[in-house]
Amino acid sequence: MKKHCLALDLKDDDALIAKYEEYHNNVWPEVLESLSNSGINHMEIYRVGNRLFMIIEVEDHFSFDKKAKMDADNDRVQDWEVLMWNYQQALPFAKPGEKWLPMNKIFEFGPPI
Numbered sequence: 001m002k003k004h005c006l007a008l009d010l011k012d013d014d015a016l017i018a019k020y021e022e023y024h025n026n027v028w029p030e031v032l033e034s035l036s037n038s039g040i041n042h043m044e045i046y047r048v049g050n051r052l053f054m055i056i057e058v059e060d061h062f063s064f065d066k067k068a069k070m071d072a073d074n075d076r077v078q079d080w081e082v083l084m085w086n087y088q089q090a091l092p093f094a095k096p097g098e099k100w101l102p103m104n105k106i107f108e109f110g111p112p113i
Helices: 014-024 029-037 064-072 075-084
Strands: 002-010 040-048 051-058
Touching: 002 014, 014 040, 014 075, 029 040, 029 064, 029 075, 064 075
Parallel strands: none
Antiparallel strands: 002 051, 040 051
16 A cells, blocks of 8 residues: 655635535545546545645555546546636646646654554
8 A cells, every 4th residue: 555645726715715625525426436446545635725735545556647547538537627627726836737746755753554
């Protein structure tokens, strides 16, 4: 099992942020199924201000490239991604087309959990 941490920003608008959180209280079943089918076992998203932080725990066979291909072939996931982009914005240093960016671990204390 592996863990990945990613970051993304939301548009800095309280109403849009509230709507984004509302959607995440009722994620579409097809999106959840796609996450599971891609090898993601557990996902958490945290927010501070308009910055999002995602932690995913994945199977050893998980691949971001494979997940991107699966997502591209899934109309319902594409509908979700288009909808979410109404609320999301790329990090200031992201390259064109990049959304969630992987974070580098810079510190760890204690035994792995």
